[in-house]
Amino acid sequence: MSKEVTKEFNFFEYHDQINQENIILSYKGPITAMLIAELSRDIRAEIQHHRKASKKVFSIFMELAQNVLYYSSEINLFGDKNRVGTIFIVNEDERYKVIVGNMVKNTITSDLKERCHKIKELGRSELRAYKRELRDQPYHNDESSEAGIGLVQAALTADSFEMKIIEMSNEYSFFVLFLTVQK
Amino acid sequence: MEDLEIKGESGVFYIPTVHLNASTGECEISGESYLEDTDEFYNTIIKWIEQYVQEVKNAITFNFRLTYFNTSSSRGILDVLRALKKFEDDGGSVTINWYYPDDDDSIAEEAEDYMKSTGLEINMFSFEPED
Numbered sequence A: 001m002s003k004e005v006t007k008e009f010n011f012f013e014y015h016d017q018i019n020q021e022n023i024i025l026s027y028k029g030p031i032t033a034m035l036i037a038e039l040s041r042d043i044r045a046e047i048q049h050h051r052k053a054s055k056k057v058f059s060i061f062m063e064l065a066q067n068v069l070y071y072s073s074e075i076n077l078f079g080d081k082n083r084v085g086t087i088f089i090v091n092e093d094e095r096y097k098v099i100v101g102n103m104v105k106n107t108i109t110s111d112l113k114e115r116c117h118k119i120k121e122l123g124r125s126e127l128r129a130y131k132r133e134l135r136d137q138p139y140h141n142d143e144s145s146e147a148g149i150g151l152v153q154a155a156l157t158a159d160s161f162e163m164k165i166i167e168m169s170n171e172y173s174f175f176v177l178f179l180t181v182q183k
Numbered sequence B: 001m002e003d004l005e006i007k008g009e010s011g012v013f014y015i016p017t018v019h020l021n022a023s024t025g026e027c028e029i030s031g032e033s034y035l036e037d038t039d040e041f042y043n044t045i046i047k048w049i050e051q052y053v054q055e056v057k058n059a060i061t062f063n064f065r066l067t068y069f070n071t072s073s074s075r076g077i078l079d080v081l082r083a084l085k086k087f088e089d090d091g092g093s094v095t096i097n098w099y100y101p102d103d104d105d106s107i108a109e110e111a112e113d114y115m116k117s118t119g120l121e122i123n124m125f126s127f128e129p130e131d
Helices: A011-018 A033-046 A051-071 A106-121 A124-136 A143-157 B038-055 B071-089 B105-118
Strands: A023-031 A083-091 A095-105 A160-167 A172-182 B004-006 B017-020 B026-033 B060-069 B094-101 B123-127
Touching: A011 A023, A023 A033, A023 A051, A033 A051, A051 A083, A051 A095, A051 A143, A051 A172, A051 B060, A095 A106, A106 A124, A106 A143, A106 A160, A106 A172, A124 A143, A124 B071, A124 B105, A143 A172, A143 B071, B004 B038, B017 B038, B026 B038, B026 B071, B038 B071, B060 B071, B060 B105, B071 B094, B071 B105, B094 B105, B105 B123
Parallel strands: B026 B060, B060 B094, B094 B123
Antiparallel strands: A023 A083, A083 A095, A095 A172, A160 A172, B004 B017, B017 B026
């Protein structure tokens, strides 16, 4: 990703931010199935106070991290060429926030936007029906429907669901999901 | 016909515990499901059911006692239920009990969704998870 640096990177500002006590997880890098399991254990160890909420955060993390694992368009060029993603879990006063970002090809952003808008607009029972519809289909390696069910599950589990897509170049965009869980 | 036993573990992945008893028809899957090869895991269970349907044909009781499963696993579970539904449609006696942790509404909802998707009757019971 060669993009002109428009603002000088401030290490200390960044360090201050991620060093706050309320950051449960901050990760950017290659995602593997094994790493997901490893991080999921850390998350469980970190949040035990709000039992229902912590189960939800765990489950949202699992689905969205697996989405990155299968569908991120950013590939680590070293080692096993794993997919790359960014994951934050933040502990706020009244809620937990899960933020997951990864690169996607510009060719799929309009589909993604449409899918996310649909997920946002549907009520709970409609969302459950949509999940059944995706799950009942015979298994096929269609990226969008496989990614879809994970997104729907995450949205069903969360209390709010927001999406942002930022175009990074002619070819790629950064796709970010913001989900919250009330304590 | 042999029983199928899978010892669950929470090591690198989350592997459920499985007991499928060919002589009593009592089957149970419990624990958490996040697997390296989800298809292979659930296909092993489905193949066992298909063999049971061919060779034993007695009543079968399937207990689900899962506390977490990811969406890939939920597809595998749907296929297990479809295999059981097929047995029921062919005249087999099938009882499905779904035990859900009382602190997790989503696992209870899954049972309702599976009933809608398969047309199977699923008995639901809540339990207090231990940890």
